[in-house]
Amino acid sequence: MMTLPAPPPRLVFVCRAENDLYRAICRGMKHRFARFDAAGPALAAAPNGGSLLLLADGYPTARTQVPEGLASRASERGVRLFLEYPERGPGVGVGAAQTAGWRRAVVASEALPGLPKLRILGLHNFRYAPAAVERADLVAARVAGFDKALFGLPADAAPLLYADAETGTVVATTSLSRFASGRYAPTSAWEGMLLDADAARIYDGPAAAWPDRIGPAPPARATGDGSLGLLEGFNAAVEPDGAQPVRWWRRGDCNGEAAGALAMAGLALNDRELTAIGGRIGDWYVGSIMAGGDRADPSHPAFGLLGWNDVKLYWGNLDGYGVYYGDDNARAILGMCLAASALKTERWDRRILQALFANDRLTGPRGFQPDRVDQPDLVRQGWQAYKAAPTVSYSPHYQSYMWACRLWAATRTGHTPFLRVTEKAIREMMEAYPDRWAWVGSAQLERSRMLLCLAWLVRAEDTPEHRGWLRRMAGDLLAHMHPSGAILESLGAPANNLPPPGSNEAYGTAETPIIQTNDDAAADLLYACNFAFLGLHEACGATRDPYYKEAEDRLAGFLCRAQTRSKAHPALNGVWFRAFDVGGWGYWASNADAGWGAWAVESGWTQTWISAVLAMRRSRTTLWDVTAGSKIGAHLAAVKAEMGASETQERTR
Numbered sequence: 001m002m003t004l005p006a007p008p009p010r011l012v013f014v015c016r017a018e019n020d021l022y023r024a025i026c027r028g029m030k031h032r033f034a035r036f037d038a039a040g041p042a043l044a045a046a047p048n049g050g051s052l053l054l055l056a057d058g059y060p061t062a063r064t065q066v067p068e069g070l071a072s073r074a075s076e077r078g079v080r081l082f083l084e085y086p087e088r089g090p091g092v093g094v095g096a097a098q099t100a101g102w103r104r105a106v107v108a109s110e111a112l113p114g115l116p117k118l119r120i121l122g123l124h125n126f127r128y129a130p131a132a133v134e135r136a137d138l139v140a141a142r143v144a145g146f147d148k149a150l151f152g153l154p155a156d157a158a159p160l161l162y163a164d165a166e167t168g169t170v171v172a173t174t175s176l177s178r179f180a181s182g183r184y185a186p187t188s189a190w191e192g193m194l195l196d197a198d199a200a201r202i203y204d205g206p207a208a209a210w211p212d213r214i215g216p217a218p219p220a221r222a223t224g225d226g227s228l229g230l231l232e233g234f235n236a237a238v239e240p241d242g243a244q245p246v247r248w249w250r251r252g253d254c255n256g257e258a259a260g261a262l263a264m265a266g267l268a269l270n271d272r273e274l275t276a277i278g279g280r281i282g283d284w285y286v287g288s289i290m291a292g293g294d295r296a297d298p299s300h301p302a303f304g305l306l307g308w309n310d311v312k313l314y315w316g317n318l319d320g321y322g323v324y325y326g327d328d329n330a331r332a333i334l335g336m337c338l339a340a341s342a343l344k345t346e347r348w349d350r351r352i353l354q355a356l357f358a359n360d361r362l363t364g365p366r367g368f369q370p371d372r373v374d375q376p377d378l379v380r381q382g383w384q385a386y387k388a389a390p391t392v393s394y395s396p397h398y399q400s401y402m403w404a405c406r407l408w409a410a411t412r413t414g415h416t417p418f419l420r421v422t423e424k425a426i427r428e429m430m431e432a433y434p435d436r437w438a439w440v441g442s443a444q445l446e447r448s449r450m451l452l453c454l455a456w457l458v459r460a461e462d463t464p465e466h467r468g469w470l471r472r473m474a475g476d477l478l479a480h481m482h483p484s485g486a487i488l489e490s491l492g493a494p495a496n497n498l499p500p501p502g503s504n505e506a507y508g509t510a511e512t513p514i515i516q517t518n519d520d521a522a523a524d525l526l527y528a529c530n531f532a533f534l535g536l537h538e539a540c541g542a543t544r545d546p547y548y549k550e551a552e553d554r555l556a557g558f559l560c561r562a563q564t565r566s567k568a569h570p571a572l573n574g575v576w577f578r579a580f581d582v583g584g585w586g587y588w589a590s591n592a593d594a595g596w597g598a599w600a601v602e603s604g605w606t607q608t609w610i611s612a613v614l615a616m617r618r619s620r621t622t623l624w625d626v627t628a629g630s631k632i633g634a635h636l637a638a639v640k641a642e643m644g645a646s647e648t649q650e651r652t653r
Contacts, residue, residue, distance in 0.1 A: 010050035014042045016057050021177035039067050046079045056085035059175035060127040060240045063087035063097060075167040084172045085129060090164035091171060093130035098158065100126045102508035103140040104591075105160055106149050111137045115189060118149040122185035122588065124238030128160055128174040136162040140174075142508070144501035146520035146590045151504050175240075181568075183242040186581060186588040226262070226280035229255045229288070232309075232604070234571075236578070236597030242569060244599065249311040254604030255285040256306075256332030256339075261608035261615070263342035264626070268615035275342060282339045285332075286348050290355070294375070298642050301383040302375055304358025306332050322375030327449075329359055330401035331604065334623070337408070338612060341627040349632040350639065356409050357643040359402055360418070364391040367425025371398040394429060395438045395497070396449040397527075403453040407460045408624070413633035415640075419460055426457060430469050434476075439492020441499075442513045444528040446492060447477040451535020458542040459624055470539055471547075477532060478551050485558030486523035486582050487532055489515045500592065507592045514579040514589035514598055522589045525562065526578040526602055530609045533559065534623070537613050541622035556617065559610055575601045576610060 013022050013035045026032050036042035039054055046052045052074060056064045066086045074081040083089045085097075105123040107115045115121075120143065128140055138161035143149035163170050175182070184190045224230070232247035232254050239245070259282035266275030289307050294300040308323040336352055361383040363369040368391045378386075393399055403422045410418035429450070439446055454470040480488045491500070491513065500516045501507045514522050523529050533555050540548035562580045564587075566573045579589030579598035589598040596602065616622060 010047045012036070012042050012046040012050060012052050013055065014039050014053065015055035015177070019055055019057070019177055020180040021053070021055065024180070039065075039070055043070065043074060043077075043079065046074075046077070048078045051080040051082065053082045053177075054084060054086070055082075055177045056175040059085050059178065060097070063129060071164070071167045071169045074169070081167070081169045082172070083169060084177055085127075085175050086171065086173075087129070089171050090167055090169050091131045091133040091159070091162065092173070093132055095130050097127040097129050098140075100128070100140055102142050103158075104143060106139050106141050106143055106153060106157070107137070108139040108153060108157065109135065109137045116148075118145075118152070119189065120145055120147055120149055121189055122238075122591070123160075123174065123176075124182055124184070124242075125240060126174050126182075127240075128158060131159045131162070131171065131173050133159050133162045133164075136160065138162075138172075141504070143504045144507040144516060144590070144592060146514075146516040146522065148516075149504070150516055154504050178240070181242050182240050183238055183569075186584040186586045188584055188586070224277070226259075226277035227284060229281055229284040229310075230258050230603055232602065233607075234575075234599075234601035236591060236593070236600040238599055244572065244601070249309045250289070251309045251328075251604060252285065252289040252306050253308075253328040253332045253335075254602065254608070255281055255289070257335035257604040257608035257612075259285060260335035260338030260342070261612040263339040264612050264615040264619075267342045268618040278339050279343050279345070282336060282343075282348060285336070286351055290351055295358075301361075301378050302358075304354035304361075304643060305329065306355050324362075324373040324375070324378075325371070325398070326359055326362070326369045326402045327398050327400075329355060330405045333405050334401065334408075335604075335608065335612075337627050337630065337632075338623060341630060346631050346634075349630070350635040353409070353413070353632050353635050353639045354643065356405060356418075357639055360406070361643065362386040363402075363421065364389045365421075366390055366392055366428060367403070367421040368392045368399055369402065371395065392428070393438060394432045394436050395440050396429065396446045396453075397440045399425070399429070400449045400453045404456050407453065407456040408627070409632070411460055412627075412630050413636045415636060422453070423457065423461065426453060426469070433473075434493075437492070438497055440497045441492070441511070441527060442515070442524065443490045443492045444477060444480060444487055444524065444532070445513075447473055448487070448528045448532035448535055451477070451532065452538055455535060455538040455542040456624060458539075462542075467543060470543070474536070474539060474548065474551070481551065481554065482521070482523070482558075482582050484561070484582055485554035485556070486562070486580065487529050487555065488582065489513060489520070489522055489524050489528065490518045491515070500590065508594055510594055511596070512590070512592040512594075514591075514593070516590050516592075520590070521581065521583040523558070523562075523580045523582060524578060525559070525576045525580060525610070526596060526600060526606050529555065529559065530576075530606050533613050534609050537616065538622055538624060541624060556614070559614075572601065576606050577601060578606065 011033045015022050034045055042052055064086045066088045071081055071090055086092055105121040107117055107119040110117055136159035139157040140160050141153050141157035144151055160174055161172050179190050229250045232251045234244040235247055259278045263275050263278030289310055294302045295305050297303055305324050306329045333352055333355055336348055340348055370391055371393050406418040406422045450473050454473055457466045482488050498511050500512050514524050536548050536552040540552055564572055564575050577587045578600040581588035591597040
């Protein structure tokens with residue numbers, strides 16, 4: 001006997017034709033359901049026992065107009081009613097809609113199939129109508145955690161989804177139907193809640209077709225000519241329409257890194273325009289941020305340093321020009337060295353060498369420099385005070401990339417003090433590992449950063465001890481490699497300078513890891529996987545050990561699969577977000593970081609180094625090898641003289 005297909009559910013919609021939920025259900029059922037522009041005619045057309053969905057076309061600016069008595073009339077006819085972002089309805093209060101801020105959507109009952117109580121959902125930058133009900137299935141609450149609200153629900157949790165006991169009306173105080181346009185995350189959780197037969201007691205039928213808005217993709221084509229530099233990237237906040245705010249300032253490290261990545265990509269792809277864009281970004285950077293004011297004055301203690309960005313960011317009396325992070329300076333230097341080599345130009349060499357010596361002037365006799373130097377302190381104390389201070393910082397995040405720069409510079413210029421002080425500092429860092437390390441955020445953040453300088457120490461002085469340090473660090477890092485090739489995050493111990501939030505109230509107040517506990521299976525592409533990719537690539541080049549090559553290949557496979565694709569948001573097509581949830585296979589994590597959360601897109605750091613390594617893999621070269629022909633040493637004598645790097649200074653080593 002032939003089994004006939006079940007008839008489609010009896011649904012009537014009040015919404016625009018492009019509504020995500022309407023389109024998904026029609027596509028999944030291969031049936032075009034009745035759709036109206038007003039609730040009155042829709043209720044008249046709704047069959048007894050059917051469902052009427054009044055969706056929020058005006059969200060987030062306008063609440064949904066609901067005719068008076070609609071809920072009771074629907075109940076009398078046995079029509080199940082769903083109201084979304086209503087201006088009136090059972091339990092709905094009067095007053096302006098609330099802005100979520102740091103509140104997240106949290107499951108508050110056991111009524112949603114497949115979604116346990118306290119499950120966190122990403123409903124980005126949402127607004128919700130005030131409501132007063134005794135019981136809700138979904139609430140808005142400021143909570144800490146990755147997938148689960150680790151500290152429970154606060155007393156001020158606000159209803160987002162509930163069913164009225166008297167009429168059976170289901171009310172969503174926000175818009176749930178625009179899940180695709182708003183990029184609600186994680187996809188699997190929202191799909192189960194919105195399109196499951198029992199989830200909201202609305203839709204009785206098989207799963208509808210979920211329209212993906214962002215997923216894996218090939219690289220996006222570069223745009224712009226680079227003559228004005230490039231912006232930092234996209235903020236992690238996702239707007240109700242799925243777009244993300246742009247970070248409008250131009251950071252020094254991002255521009256230096258991008259110059260190198262684009263120039264190298266052009267070389268690998270035989271694309272002269274890409275290479276030229278990299279060169280123009282480099283020229284803009286050298287002519288603006290690198291050339292700014294005090295840093296161009298040989299008599300000033302900031303001479304030669306690289307500023308943080310090109311706009312005034314008032315933190316006390318500081319601005320972006322007067323904040324100096326050694327690791328940001330280092331990555332800018334590395335990017336500019338790569339760009340110069342790809343372009344076969346020497347036009348930036350002297351400025352790069354000045355930056356190396358300027359950072360050396362802030363480095364104490366133990367080989368460490370402060371994690372951050374502010375210009376007022378530098379002016380007050382003079383660089384000589386930093387040079388004499390026994391500074392120590394057991395954080396590769398802040399220290400190790402400048403060590404890599406010095407090792408590179410020592411071999412390219414013959415300036416041996418760079419090598420001696422760096423080997424000394426690396427030795428002390430390895431002796432402090434792991435118990436005395438100042439873990440910043442996560443363990444993988446620190447371990448991945450250490451790989452590059454250890455690989456280049458092998459290049460500079462290939463000894464069994466140096467190879468052993470590299471293998472130990474890589475082994476501890478790769479112990480956290482997932483079968484997919486992702487390197488999973490874990491919290492640093494025993495001290496953690498940037499821990500996950502310790503309470504619901506602390507969520508969103510500081511920089512944090514993307515995980516809440518070590519049970520959260522997520523990879524960080526801003527602070528760990530990207531730098532691990534570069535470190536493993538250089539370790540393989542330095543040692544020719546297949547151990548590093550195999551790990552690098554696995555990580556490369558993951559990074560290619562984690563890259564986005566999006567026709568709906570072309571500006572986000574081909575990017576890597578900071579966080580990737582391996583368990584749910586999508587873009588999800590704790591978004592507690594106040595500056596660079598789970599959906600952050602950093603033009604430097606992430607996009608640049610992943611792209612640069614992919615380009616070097618294609619060209620069968622390494623960062624060390626492709627820059628081997630640098631002529632930067634030709635400026636050594638002149639730069640030493642103008643930077644005060646005299647033999648007297650060198651004797652203090």
